[in-house]
Amino acid sequence: MQNQVTIIEHPLIQHKLTLMRKAETSTTKFRNLLKEISLLLAYEVTRDLPLKSEQIKTPLAPMNAPVLAPDKKLVLVSIMRAGQGILDGMLELIPSARVGHIGLYRDPKTLIPVEYYFKVPHDVEQRDMIVVDPMLATGNSAIAAVERLKSTNPLSIRFVCLLAAPEGIKHFCETHSDVPIYAAAIDDYLDEHGYIIPGLGDAGDRLFGTK
Numbered sequence: 158m159q160n161q162v163t164i165i166e167h168p169l170i171q172h173k174l175t176l177m178r179k180a181e182t183s184t185t186k187f188r189n190l191l192k193e194i195s196l197l198l199a200y201e202v203t204r205d206l207p208l209k210s211e212q213i214k215t216p217l218a219p220m221n222a223p224v225l226a227p228d229k230k231l232v233l234v235s236i237m238r239a240g241q242g243i244l245d246g247m248l249e250l251i252p253s254a255r256v257g258h259i260g261l262y263r264d265p266k267t268l269i270p271v272e273y274y275f276k277v278p279h280d281v282e283q284r285d286m287i288v289v290d291p292m293l294a295t296g297n298s299a300i301a302a303v304e305r306l307k308s309t310n311p312l313s314i315r316f317v318c319l320l321a322a323p324e325g326i327k328h329f330c331e332t333h334s335d336v337p338i339y340a341a342a343i344d345d346y347l348d349e350h351g352y353i354i355p356g357l358g359d360a361g362d363r364l365f366g367t368k
């Protein structure tokens with residue numbers, strides 16, 4: 158199977174992403190912008206959710222109105238820390254979604270992800286999964302997270318990020334060819350430390366003000 162890679166080129170996303178990239182953007186602004194963009198990413202990644210009809214009454218007339226099909230249950234999984242920034246926005250749009258967390262940090266020397274936390278809802282086998290992390294750089298973290306999450310048997314998995322490097326997309330697609338990727342932009346390349354260029358720096362540090 159060949160991955161579907163969707164670049165979400167909506168002007169509002171692109172404008173807000175530019176503001177996030179700027180070195181002078183404060184932690185508060187960075188966090189707010191990521192939340193705002195995440196609402197728009199959530200809109201795109203849920204575009205094909207099935208609907209059913211429900212009989213309702215407006216103040217003027219009865220009608221058959223569309224509502225989300227009740228069996229379409231979602232679980233959002235944040236790759237901590239930086240995934241929390243996308244999770245917050247998505248939960249605002251999909252408040253009934255269940256939430257899982259996987260804690261990973263990238264060893265700065267080896268660029269190998271180290272897991273420090275894992276918790277997903279017990280009924281994940283009946284849910285479609287949306288995994289979120291702003292950055293897909295080497296792809297090692299997303300690959301490890303998805304591998305771990307596949308072992309819990311969700312109905313399906315989608316991966317949503319803000320920025321991706323071409324190297325990370327290639328690596329991820331070679332490993333998890335069945336998982337569609339949604340991103341706001343694909344940047345140019347990775348530097349010798351595994352940072353996305355031009356990128357936006359370390360998403361976790363910028364989100365939480367840890368540097």
Ligand SMILES: O=P(O)(O)OC[C@H]1O[C@H](OP(=O)(O)OP(=O)(O)O)[C@H](O)[C@@H]1O
Nearest residue numbers: 237238239262263294295296297298361
């Ligand atoms: O594709 P990769 O090369 O694996 O890099 C991407 C990972 O790096 C960042 O996390 P980081 O390790 O900085 O942890 P943090 O979220 O706690 O800052 C980012 O949020 C991804 O999880």
Ligand SMILES: O=c1cc[nH]c(=O)[nH]1
Nearest residue numbers: 294352353358359360
């Ligand atoms: O550019 C990068 C690469 C990995 N993780 C980040 O937060 N930023």
Ligand SMILES: [Mg+2]
Nearest residue numbers: 359360361362
């Ligand atoms: Mg980080």
